[in-house]
Structure formats: C-alpha cells, structure tokens
Amino acid sequence: MIKAILIFNNHGKPRLIRFYQYFAEDMQQQIIRETFHLVSKRDDNVCNFLEGGSLIGGSDYKLIYRHYATLYFVFCVDSSESELGILDLIQVFVETLDKCFENVCELDLIFHMDKVHYILQEVVMGGMVLETNMNEIVAQVELQNRMEKSEVNQVI
Amino acid sequence: MRMPAPIRLRELIRTIRTARTQAEEREMIQKECAAIRSSFREEDNTYRCRNVAKLLYMHMLGYPAHFGQLECLKLIASQKFTDKRIGYLGAMLLLDERQDVHLLMTNCIKNDLNHSTQYVQGLALCTLGCMGSSEMCRDLAGEVEKLLKTSNSYLRKKAALCAVHVIRKVPELMEMFLPATKNLLSEKNHGVLHTSVVLLTEMCERSPDMLSHFRKLVPQLVRILKNLIMSGYSPEHDVSGISDPFLQVRILRLLRILGKGDDDSSEAMNDILAQVATNTETSKNVGNAILYETVLTIMDIKSESGLRVLAINILGRFLLNNDKNIRYVALTSLLKTVQTDHNAVQRHRSTIVDCLKDLDVSIKRRAMELSFALVNGNNIRGMMKELLYFLDSCDPDFKADCASGIFLAAEKYAPSKRWHIDTIMRVLTTAGSYVRDDSVPNLIQLITNSVEMHAYTVQRLYKALLDDISQQPLVQVASWCIGEYGDLLVSGQCEEEEPIQVSEDEVLDVLEGLLVSNLSTPVTRGYSLTAIMKLSTRFSSLNRIKKVVSIYGSSIDVELQQRAVEYNALFKKYDHMRPALLERMPIMEKTATNGPSETVQTNGETDSTILDTKHLPSISQPASQANDLLDLLGGNDVVPIIQTTVPTKPASAGGELLDLLGDLSLTGGPTPTPASSVPMSQPPFLLDGLTSQPLFNDIAAVIPPMTAYNKNGLIIEFTFERSNPNPNIAVITIHATNSTEADMTEFVFQAAVPKTFQLQLLSPSSNVVPAFNQGSVTQVIRVLNPQKVRCYCEPRTHSASYRSRSSEISPFVLKHLQKSDECLSGAKLNIAKLKLRAASH
Numbered sequence: 001m002i003k004a005i006l007i008f009n010n011h012g013k014p015r016l017i018r019f020y021q022y023f024a025e026d027m028q029q030q031i032i033r034e035t036f037h038l039v040s041k042r043d044d045n046v047c048n049f050l051e052g053g054s055l056i057g058g059s060d061y062k063l064i065y066r067h068y069a070t071l072y073f074v075f076c077v078d079s080s081e082s083e084l085g086i087l088d089l090i091q092v093f094v095e096t097l098d099k100c101f102e103n104v105c106e107l108d109l110i111f112h113m114d115k116v117h118y119i120l121q122e123v124v125m126g127g128m129v130l131e132t133n134m135n136e137i138v139a140q141v142e143l144q145n146r147m148e149k150s151e152v153n154q155v156i
Numbered sequence: 157m158r159m160p161a162p163i164r165l166r167e168l169i170r171t172i173r174t175a176r177t178q179a180e181e182r183e184m185i186q187k188e189c190a191a192i193r194s195s196f197r198e199e200d201n202t203y204r205c206r207n208v209a210k211l212l213y214m215h216m217l218g219y220p221a222h223f224g225q226l227e228c229l230k231l232i233a234s235q236k237f238t239d240k241r242i243g244y245l246g247a248m249l250l251l252d253e254r255q256d257v258h259l260l261m262t263n264c265i266k267n268d269l270n271h272s273t274q275y276v277q278g279l280a281l282c283t284l285g286c287m288g289s290s291e292m293c294r295d296l297a298g299e300v301e302k303l304l305k306t307s308n309s310y311l312r313k314k315a316a317l318c319a320v321h322v323i324r325k326v327p328e329l330m331e332m333f334l335p336a337t338k339n340l341l342s343e344k345n346h347g348v349l350h351t352s353v354v355l356l357t358e359m360c361e362r363s364p365d366m367l368s369h370f371r372k373l374v375p376q377l378v379r380i381l382k383n384l385i386m387s388g389y390s391p392e393h394d395v396s397g398i399s400d401p402f403l404q405v406r407i408l409r410l411l412r413i414l415g416k417g418d419d420d421s422s423e424a425m426n427d428i429l430a431q432v433a434t435n436t437e438t439s440k441n442v443g444n445a446i447l448y449e450t451v452l453t454i455m456d457i458k459s460e461s462g463l464r465v466l467a468i469n470i471l472g473r474f475l476l477n478n479d480k481n482i483r484y485v486a487l488t489s490l491l492k493t494v495q496t497d498h499n500a501v502q503r504h505r506s507t508i509v510d511c512l513k514d515l516d517v518s519i520k521r522r523a524m525e526l527s528f529a530l531v532n533g534n535n536i537r538g539m540m541k542e543l544l545y546f547l548d549s550c551d552p553d554f555k556a557d558c559a560s561g562i563f564l565a566a567e568k569y570a571p572s573k574r575w576h577i578d579t580i581m582r583v584l585t586t587a588g589s590y591v592r593d594d595s596v597p598n599l600i601q602l603i604t605n606s607v608e609m610h611a612y613t614v615q616r617l618y619k620a621l622l623d624d625i626s627q628q629p630l631v632q633v634a635s636w637c638i639g640e641y642g643d644l645l646v647s648g649q650c651e652e653e654e655p656i657q658v659s660e661d662e663v664l665d666v667l668e669g670l671l672v673s674n675l676s677t678p679v680t681r682g683y684s685l686t687a688i689m690k691l692s693t694r695f696s697s698l699n700r701i702k703k704v705v706s707i708y709g710s711s712i713d714v715e716l717q718q719r720a721v722e723y724n725a726l727f728k729k730y731d732h733m734r735p736a737l738l739e740r741m742p743i744m745e746k747t748a749t750n751g752p753s754e755t756v757q758t759n760g761e762t763d764s765t766i767l768d769t770k771h772l773p774s775i776s777q778p779a780s781q782a783n784d785l786l787d788l789l790g791g792n793d794v795v796p797i798i799q800t801t802v803p804t805k806p807a808s809a810g811g812e813l814l815d816l817l818g819d820l821s822l823t824g825g826p827t828p829t830p831a832s833s834v835p836m837s838q839p840p841f842l843l844d845g846l847t848s849q850p851l852f853n854d855i856a857a858v859i860p861p862m863t864a865y866n867k868n869g870l871i872i873e874f875t876f877e878r879s880n881p882n883p884n885i886a887v888i889t890i891h892a893t894n895s896t897e898a899d900m901t902e903f904v905f906q907a908a909v910p911k912t913f914q915l916q917l918l919s920p921s922s923n924v925v926p927a928f929n930q931g932s933v934t935q936v937i938r939v940l941n942p943q944k945v946r947c948y949c950e951p952r953t954h955s956a957s958y959r960s961r962s963s964e965i966s967p968f969v970l971k972h973l974q975k976s977d978e979c980l981s982g983a984k985l986n987i988a989k990l991k992l993r994a995a996s997h
Contacts, residue, residue, distance in 0.1 A: 017216050020286065022252045029218040046516035047480035083485055084445035085405045088395065110173075111166050113216065114209050117245055126285040126321045128354055130313060131347045132402040133393060140310065144275050148238045156165050156209045156242065 001127045002086075003061060004031070004076040005120065007109065012036035015071065015109045016116050020127030023056075031056045039065050039072050049083055066090045070106050081129075092132055093123055099138045114156060118144065162195050163188075165209045172217075185219050196227055204231055205242045212246055225250050225257055232264045237276065240268070244279045253289035262292050269299040277303070278314055285318035293322040297329050304336040309345035316340070316351035320358045330359055330366070341376050346393055346400050349380070353406045360413050371414050374421045378428045381407050385432060401442040408432070408449040415457030422458040429454055433466055444474070444482050448489070455493050468493065468500040475507045480516050487511060487522035494529045505530050509539070512546045517553075520546075524554065528561040536569040540579060547587050555590035559583050563595055573606045574652060577613050585620050588627025596632050601744050603637060612652040614641040619656065621666055626675045632683045635670060638663060639687025640741060643694040660695045664688065668704060681716055689723045693738040702727055869896035870925070872905075888937040894925040905935055914940040 007016040014032055023031065034055050042050070042065075050063040056076050064086045065074040073090050077083075094104075100119055101108040109116055122137045124130060131137050163171075168188055175181035192207045200207075208227055215221035228250060231243025251258045261283070268280035281303065284296060300322060303315035323330045333355070340352035356373070359366040384399045393400035411429075415422040432450045437443040447470060454467040471493075474486030490508070494501045508530065511523035524546065531539045540562070547558045562583055570576035580599055584591065603613050617634035625631050638645065642663055648655035670676050670684040685708060692701045705727065708720035726734050861875040873891045894900050903923045920935035 014216055014218075018249075022254065025215075025218070025220065043515070045480070047484040047518050049481065049484050049518055051518070051521075082405050082409070082445055082449055083488075084441055084448055084481065085402060087481065088401065088442050088445060092395075111169055113169075113213055114165070114242060114245065118241065121245075121282055125282050125314060125317045128317050128320060128351075129402065130317055130351060132350065132395075132400070133346060135392070136347060144237075144241070147273075147275060148241065151236050151238050156206050156238070 001080055002075055002077050002124055002129075003127065004056060004074075005124065006032060006035055006072075006074040006076070007116075008032065008036055008072055008074075009070050009106060010040070010072075012040070015106065016113060016120070018117070018120060018124075020124075027055065035063060035074055035076075036072070038063065039074060048087060064090070066094070068094060071109070089123070089129060089132065092134055093120070096123065096134050096137050099134065100141060115145075162191060162200075162203045162207055162210075165206060165213060168210050169213060181217075182219075185214050185217070189214070189219070193223060196223070201234070204234075205236075205239050208246050209242050212242075212249055215249060221250055225255065229257065229260050229264070232261060232268075237273070240276060240279055244283045248283055248286050252287055253292075258287070258289060259291065262295055265292070266296055266299060269296065269303065274308060274310055277311055281311065281314040281318045285314070285321040288318075288321060288325065290325045293325045293329070297322050297326070297332060301332055301336055304333065304340075309343070309348045312343070313345070313347040313351040316348065316355045320355050323358055323362065327362060330362060333359075334366075334369075341373060341380065346403055350403050350406055353377075353403070353410050357406075357410050357413060360410070367414070371418060371421050374411065374414055374424050377407050377411055377414075378425055381411075381428055381432070385435065396440040396442050397437060398440075398442050398446065401446050404432075404446050405449045408446070408453050412449075412453040412456045415453070417458070419458055425453075425457065426459060426463060429459065430463060430466070433463075433470060441479070441481070444477075444479070448474070448482075448485050452489060452492075455489070455497070464497060465500060468497060468504075472504045472507065475504060475511065480514075480519060483511065483514070484516075484519050484522060487519060487526055491522065491526050491529065494526065498530075501526075502530060505535065505539075509542045512542060517551065520550065521554065524550075524558060524561070528565060531565045531569060533569045533571075536565065536571060537575075540565070544579070544582055544586070547583065552590065555587045556592055559587050559591045560595065563598070567602070573609050574612070577603070577606060577609050577616070581616050581620065584627065584630040584633065585624070588624075588630035591627075591629040593629070596629050599629075599633050600636050603633070604640070604741050605743050607743065609652070610637075610641045611644040611650040611655075613637060614645050615650045615653070615656060618645055618658065618663070618666070621670075625670060625673055628677050628680050631670060631676065631680050635667065635680070635683040635687040638667065639683075639690035642687075642691045646695070660691075660697050661700070664691070664695070664697060664700055664704075667691075671704075671708070678713055678715060681713065682719060685716060685719050685723075689719075689726075690738045692727075693735050864890070870894055870900065886939045888939060890933075890935050890937065892925050892933040892935075893929050893931075894927055895929050897927055899927050900925040903933055905933075916940075 001020070003019070003021050005016070005018045005020075006014070008014045012033065017028065017032065019028060038050055044067065048065055050065070056063075060078045061076055062078075062083065063074055063076050064083055065072055066087065067073075073094065075086050075090060077086055096119060097104045097108075097116065100115070101112070119137065119141050122131055122140050131140075172181055172184055175184055188210065192211060195203060195207050204227055208224055208231060211221045211224040211227075224246060228243045228246035231239040232247060234240060234243065247258070247261060251261075265280045265284055265288075268276050269284075271277050271280070281300070284292065284300070288296070300315055300318050303311050304319055306312055306315070319333050319336075323333070337352070337356060337359075340355070341349065343349050343352065356370055360370055361367075381404060384404055387399060390399050393403075395401050398404075411421075411425050415425055429450055432446060433454070436447050436450070438447060451467040451470050454463050459467075468490075471486045471490055474482045475490075477483060477486075487508070490501050490504070508523055508526050511519055512527065514520055514523065524543075527539060527543060527546075531543075543558065543562055543565075547555060547562065550558060562579065566576050566579045570579070580602070584599075603609070606613070614637045617630075617637050620630060621634045621638075642660075644650075645663060646658055646660050648657060650656075667684045667688050671681055671688075676684070685705075688701055688704055692698055695701070705720050705723045708716050709724050711717045711720060726737070861873055863871060864874050865872040871893050873893075875889045875891070877887050878885070890905060892903065892905070901924050903920075903925050905917070905920060916938040918936040918938070920933050922931075922933050925931075925933050
C-alpha cells in the first residue's frame with residue numbers, strides 16, 4: 001500500500017501532497033519537511049530507497065523517490081509494494097504528466113495542481129495502484145477534462 | 157452590492173508566488189481566505205468550485221482550510237461535473253472519518269454510484285475507496301459489488317480497489333464479494349486484471365479459507381503470466397520491451413501467497429517461474445523488477461532445490477549490477493533468505509562484504525546487517541577484519557549498531573580469548589564513544605572471566621588510556637580493570653606481550669587525571685574513584701590514595717562525595733574490613749549469550765545495567781549498600797547500617813555474586829560456621845555477627861516456619877506460603893512477640909531486598925508489641941522473586957538502647973530454584989536485609 005505521495009521542489013516547497021492515511025494537518029506539514037530533509041541530503045548516484053523517517057515511517061515503510069530536474073517525486077510505501085515496481089510507477093506517472101502537459105515542467109504542476117490530482121487519481125486510488133497504462137490514463141483524463149469544458153461558465 | 161467575482165486559482169497562485177517573505181505570503185493567504193469565507197456565506201453557487209480549488213491550494217501550503225469542508229459537500233451534491241470533481245477531491249483531502257460531516261456524503265455517493273455518467277460513478281468509487289468509513293462502506297458495499305460485475309472496465313477496475321478498501325474497513329463483508337470474483341480473471345482489460353489480482357491478494361491475505369479457495373486459480377494465473385511473456389510485442393502494454401511488467405509482478409506476488417506451504421500449487425508454478433527467471437530481459441529496471449519478484453516467490457514457496465539455487469544466483473548477480481537500486485533490493489532479499497538458505501548465501505559473502513565499502517548509506521546498512529548474519533565460526537577472523545575496518549570508516553549513525561554487532565559476534569565465535577580481548581580493544585579504541593552504555597558491564601564481565609588474560613588486558617587498556625581519555629566506555633572499562641588488576645600492571649606480569657614498566661604513582665596519576673579531566677562524565681569519575689580505592693589493597697601508596705579519597709569527600713558531585721565519604725570511613729573506622737571488601741572479583745557466571753541488550757532486558761529494569769556502575773563497587777563496599785537500603789526505604793529516619801564482616805574470607809567457589817554477598821556477611825559459603833566474635837565498634841545500633849543457615853535445600857513449595865530473630869525478649873517468627881494465583885510470590889507472615897516486662901512501642905518492621913525482587917509490606921496489625929507475650933504483632937510481606945534469586949537475608953535490630961554485644965541473630969536463606977539459563981550475577985544488588993527497629997525504653 002502507498003501511504004503517501006509527495007512532490008516537492010529542490011527547496012522543499014510542496015507541489016502536490018496526497019496522503020492515503022489520515023494525518024493531522026500539522027503532522028502532514030512536518031512529514032513534508034522531514035521527508036524533504038531526508039531526500040535532499042542524498043547524492044545523485046545513490047539508490048532511490050530510504051528507510052522512512054520517524055514521522056511517517058514505522059519499520060515497514062520505505063521512501064522511494066526519483067529526482068527529475070527541479071522536482072522530487074516521493075512515494076512512501078509499505079512492504080506489500082515492489083520497490084522496483086514503484087520506481088517504474090513513478091516513471092509512468094511522470095511520463096503521463098508529460099503527455100498531458102506537453103513537456104511538463106514545474107510551473108505546470110504549480111499552476112494546475114488540481115489537474116495533477118486528477119491525473120494521479122487515475123493512477124493510484126486509495127493507496128493502491130489502479131492503472132499503469134499511460135495511454136489509458138491520458139485518454140480517461142482527456143475525456144473528463146472535455147466534460148468539464150463543455151459545462152459553461154465554470155472555470156476554476 | 158454584488159461582490160466582485162472571486163479571483164481565479166491561477167491568479168491566486170501567481171499572487172502568492174510574488175510574496176518575498178513568509179509573512180507576506182501569510183498576509184495574502186489570510187486576505188484571500190476572508191474573501192472566500194464571505195463568498196461561502198453568500199451561498200454563491202457559481203464560484204464555489206473556484207473557491208474550493210483555491211482553498212485546496214492553500215491547504216497544500218499548510219494553511220487551515222477546514223471551513224471549506226461543508227462546501228465540498230455542497231459541490232458533491234451539485235449536478236455539474238466540474239463541481240463534483242473538485243468537491244470530491246476536496247472531500248478526500250480535507251475530510252476524514254473522524255469528522256461526522258463525512259457521513260453526509262453517503263447519500264450523494266450512493267446516488268453517484270448509480271449515475272448515468274461513468275466518470276461521476278468513477279469519482280464516487282474513488283472517494284469511497286479512499287476515505288469511506290466503516291458505516292459508509294457498510295451502506296454502500298452492495299453498490300460496489302454491483303459495479304464489480306459490470307462490463308465497463310473503467311468502472312470494474314475501480315470497483316475492485318474500492319472493494320479492497322471496504323474489506324479492510326469491514327472484514328465481515330468479504331464474503332459478499334466472493335461471487336463477483338468468479339470471472340474476474342477472464343477479463344481482457346489489463347487494468348481490471350491488475351486490480352482484480354490486488355483484490356484476490358487482499359482476500360487471500362485476510363482469510364485462510366479464501367486462500368484455500370483461490371488456490372484453484374493457480375493454473376489460470378500461470379496461463380495469464382505465460383501469455384504475457386510469450387506473446388509478441390504488444391504496443392498497448394509494452395514498457396521497455398516487456399509486456400505489462402506491473403501485471404506480471406502482481407501475479408507473481410499472488411502466486412507467492414498461493415504457493416506458500418502448498419506442494420501442489422508450488423508444483424504447478426515451478427515451470428513458469430523457471431521460465432520467467434531465465435527469459436526475462438534484465439537490461440532495464442522493469443525486467444529486474446520482474447526477476448526480483450520471481451526470486452522472492454521462488455524462495456517463499458516449496459520450490460525444488462535447483463530453482464532455489466537459481467534464485468540465489470540471480471540475487472548474487474544482482475549484487476554485481478551497476479545499478480544501486482538492484483544491489484539494494486538484492487541485499488534486502490538476501491537478508492530475508494539468509495536464515496533459510498544460509499549456505500547458498502554464504503557463497504556470495506565476498507560480494508556482500510565488498511558492499512560495505514559502497515558509498516551509498518542504504519546499501520552499507522544492508523550489507524552490514526547481512527554481514528553480521530553471515531558470520532560464523534569458520535569465517536570469523538576474516539569477517540571481523542572487514543567489519544572492524546568498516547567500523548573505522550563508517551558514518552556515526554552506524555557505529556553504535558556495528559559495535560554492538562561486533563561484540564555479539566565476537567562473543568559467539570571468538571576463536572581465542574586473546575583474540576576476543578583484542579577485538580574488544582579495537583572497538584573501544586576506534587569507536588569508543590559510540591559503544592552503547594550497556595556494553596560496558598558486559599565487557600567487564602568478559603574480562604573478569606578471562607582470568608589468564610588479566611595482565612594482558614589491563615596493560616593494553618592502560619596503554620590505551622595514555623593515548624586517549626575522551627571515549628567514556630573505554631575509560632570506564634579501563635578504570636575498572638586498573639582498579640582490579642593494577643597489581644598485575646605494576647609487577648609487569650604480562651605474558652602475551654612485552655610487559656611495560658609502570659610505577660604505582662604513574663597509575664595513580666592516570667586515574668587521578670580522569671577524575672579531574674573535563675572529558676570525564678560523572679559515571680566515569682565514579683569508576684575511577686572506586687578504582688583508586690581498590691588499589692589501596694593492591695598498591696603500597698596508601699597515603700596518596702587516602703589523600704585523594706579525602707579530597708573528594710567534599711566534591712560538589714554528590715555521587716562522588718558519597719563514595720569518597722564512605723571510602724574514607726572505610727579507612728578510618730573499618731580498616732580491618734578493607735582487604736576483604738576490596739578483594740579481587742570472582743568469576744561471574746555467564747549470562748545467556750544473547751548479547752548486551754538481551755541481558756539488560758532480563759533484568760526487567762528500564763535503565764538496568766548488568767553490572768551497574770554505581771552498584772558494582774558497592775558489592776565490595778557495604779557502606780553504600782546501606783544507602784541502597786536508604787533509597788529503598790526512602791526514609792531519612794533509617795540509619796545506615798555498616799555491616800560487619802568476618803576477617804577471614806573464604807575463597808568463593810565461582811558462584812554467583814550473591815554468594816559473594818553471602819560470603820561477606822556470613823562466615824562461610826554453604827557450610828555454616830559459627831560467628832566468630834568480632835569486636836564491634838559501637839555506633840548507636842547493634843551490629844551483629846551473622847551466621848548462615850540454609851533454610852532448606854529443595855524447591856518444595858512448602859517452606860517451614862522459622863524464627864528469624866530471638867533476642868532480648870523479642871521473638872520474630874516467619875511463616876511462609878506460596879501465593880495461590882502466582883506461585884512466584886512468597887507470602888511471609890511475621891509474628892512478633894515480646895516476653896519482656898514492658899511493651900515495645902513504635903515497633904516497625906522494615907525490609908530491603910535486591911532490586912530484582914518486589915516487596916510488598918502490608919500494614920502491620922499494630923506497632924506495639926505487648927509485654928509478657930500477651931499478644932503479637934503480625935504483618936504480611938509478599939515477596940516476588942521473578943528471577944528466583946538466591947537471597948540471603950539478615951535481620952538486624954536497631955535500638956537506641958541496645959548496646960550489648962551480639963547475640964544470635966539467625967539469618968536465613970531463602971533459596972529458590974535457579975533457572976539454568978538465567979544468571980543474576982549482574983542483578984543490581986543490595987544485601988537483602990530485614991531490619992528491625994524496636995524502640996526501646
């Protein structure tokens with residue numbers, strides 16, 4: 001099970017936060033800070049797995065992360081998920097974002113936080129992997145966006 | 157007046173990004189929140205979705221957004237897809253089952269689960285599957301089950317994961333989903349297949365019945381896996397040339413669960429596992445993910461040995477892979493298999509040891525754990541070399557664990573005592589400050605028991621001290637040893653290596669140096685003071701030692717002061733006892749060889765150490781025992797009792813430390829000898845020579861009553877029984893009678909026991925023992941002795957008026973069965989004393 005998905009930039013500013021287990025608000029922020037602290041210390045040529053921090057972790061939890069340009073994508077998972085599989089999943093998610101936003105960059109995530117959530121929702125649901133086929137995900141997101149657009153006067 | 161339209165989300169984001177300080181940002185946020193609140197108050201339907209979106213953004217930045225919770229519900233109830241989309245997202249981010257508000261969603265979700273638009277249904281399923289409470293799940297499980305059977309693959313896959321959530325929240329509902337699982341695996345759609353396997357996995361993990369039921373699916377799963385591998389290029393599912401690796405991994409995991417412990421299932425999957433293991437392309441991560449999962453499955457099920465060897469070899473190859481992630485997972489899984497397939501993993505030992513030198517912290521840690529698991533009698537020397545080298549160079553985070561691991565391994569597999577001592581020395585000198593505090597007593601015990609190495613050890617420790625006094629564990633162990641074996645040091649008796657020439661004064665210089673150094677902790681100072689004291693019987697520079705001891709009698713450090721005062725007292729008033737008290741420590745019985753942490757636990761004390769730094773010396777210095785009595789009784793009115801000993805001290809037979817106590821207080825070991833007449837000095841209380849008298853030798857539950865004290869008209873009898881519910885509790889009832897002419901008033905019975913004991917004194921019947929045996933005072937004492945410690949008890953009396961010489965006090969011994977694998981030599985000890993204080997008149 002995936003406990004949390006965190007995306008933040010090189011300075012620790014959150015770009016997308018999704019917890020699949022209840023944490024109080026201030027705890028959430030603490031976890032973000034702690035995770036950033038752990039992950040940002042890492043060299044670029046070390047492995048992508050970290051024992052979970054004390055706040056979000058527990059002995060069963062790991063942080064699996066990938067660093068893309070200015071963003072860290074961090075998945076906090078327990079032992080029921082394959083570590084290498086999650087690495088691939090992060091890649092799928094990022095490539096999907098790339099397809100949806102055309103050469104995605106940090107600004108896209110900043111200004112379209114809600115859209116990113118919707119995309120993520122088609123990949124992971126309730127902390128479990130839902131769909132891994134990129135085209136499928138993109139297609140479904142597109143259709144829903146179109147539905148939104150077709151409704152007049154509703155611009156977020 | 158109409159409010160202006162709320163700003164768009166991207167406007168807000170743009171504005172916030174212009175903030176240069178946190179304070180500025182906060183200000184902007186607050187301003188916007190106020191605007192949003194007004195907008196909510198106006199029940200503005202048009203822009204509600206926009207406002208909630210902004211709220212969610214601010215929530216992500218860490219600002220409170222709870223006032224938007226109800227608004228999310230309103231959005232969910234709206235007819236517009238846009239509203240529902242952001243509303244459900246808001247509900248998932250802002251709400252949880254702790255708020256009652258969430259229940260209001262139930263009806264909306266129910267309606268939406270039956271909506272005509274699949275995307276609305278999808279939203280509802282998603283939300284329910286993320287944060288549905290048990291009540292909601294109960295209410296809506298039927299809808300989910302219906303959707304699990306739909307032909308719409310988009311909904312079916314979501315329903316499957318939603319079902320997993322429902323089952324987690326309300327396990328009893330699992331049965332309900334069973335029929336729907338019947339043809340889940342016949343699906344063509346990979347998304348549905350994937351989530352179906354997840355659902356099946358969840359059910360199998362939760363219920364052994366389900367597990368047996370689903371075993372029949374093994375052939376079907378094998379077929380699906382086969383198709384995935386064998387089918388040609390499928391552009392739809394291809395990831396780096398492999399067809400749907402995620403699904404393959406999922407299936408392999410389910411096969412693992414189904415095959416575990418079941419011969420038939422394992423048999424049925426052997427072929428496919430071998431196929432996957434040999435055919436999978438390993439140049440990309442996806443291939444390795446599958447291979448890795450295959451290896452884990454092979455190791456977990458009842459696979460044939462050829463397959464297992466294949467699996468471990470794959471792991472071995474992983475260890476050599478350039479990709480650090482692969483090396484990491486390989487080490488992780490080797491750690492799991494090292495118990496069951498030890499020999500196979502041993503073959504890769506050198507690669508594993510090489511990983512100790514990896515730059516990656518996570519890999520180093522794994523390699524360290526695995527290395528310790530692989531250490532055995534054959535490879536101990538080589539492994540230890542590597543591990544010591546690792547200890548030298550590793551991060552501080554590792555050093556404590558590594559040191560503990562080395563001590564453990566050394567204890568288990570040391571090829572010789574000399575090697576063992578050398579290894580310990582090496583750890584203490586290189587990582588001394590990181591060594592766990594509880595290792596110190598363990599090491600002391602080890603050293604004490606290596607009798608033939610005493611001279612060598614103390615010499616090496618002394619030399620180490622000359623180099624460096626900053627590492628406290630090293631200093632503590634060294635001080636202790638010098639205190640004990642200082643005579644060997646100055647007499648240059650070392651056989652193992654060139655003996656060094658060192659004078660008594662030099663040794664005392666070093667020890668005194670520790671006392672004054674800023675680097676020494678209070679505990680260390682205590683050690684060195686005691687060591688100096690011990691040397692008073694081993695060295696001839698008595699005056700110097702006396703001087704040091706008296707100086708510290710006015711130390712600010714209370715602990716040090718107390719010790720110094722007591723030692724001073726030893727010099728002044730009890731000099732005859734000094735040699736016996738400060739004698740060489742006997743061999744301590746070995747604790748269970750589980751390493752420091754285990755033995756610490758057996759004491760059941762939170763901060764216990766095996767040989768407590770404070771109390772270890774006190775074993776030979778009863779003066780501080782009295783203070784332990786003080787501590788125990790917590791009373792200021794208790795006068796410490798300096799216990800007498802007899803000048804002749806028999807050699808201890810290597811029994812427990814308790815025997816040592818017994819030997820101190822009693823004239824003999826197991827054989828009772830009469831108390832010799834020892835001239836007593838006359839403090840205002842009575843000191844009595846004591847004899848030992850074993851009470852009984854068997855462990856029968858019945859302990860005959862006995863007279864504990866019979867003197868000057870006061871008779872105290874003990875009767876024993878075992879507590880009914882808990883046979884470890886002995887219930888002692890004391891009866892005190894008084895045959896003198898006058899009542900004994902203010903009669904108080906006190907008891908002190910070793911710290912592993914628990915003592916409960918119930919209220920006495922009275923505190924006046926009437927004269928002429930007209931009545932008695934009774935009191936019940938409950939003693940819990942969980943470790944079945946041998947306990948020597950001596951009663952004492954204290955009375956202002958008793959100035960007569962000793963009369964018989966008959967101590968007794970409560971003997972219990974000693975558990976063979978427990979040793980209490982490390983227990984915090986005070987002499988068990990039963991102290992009576994009878995006011996006299």
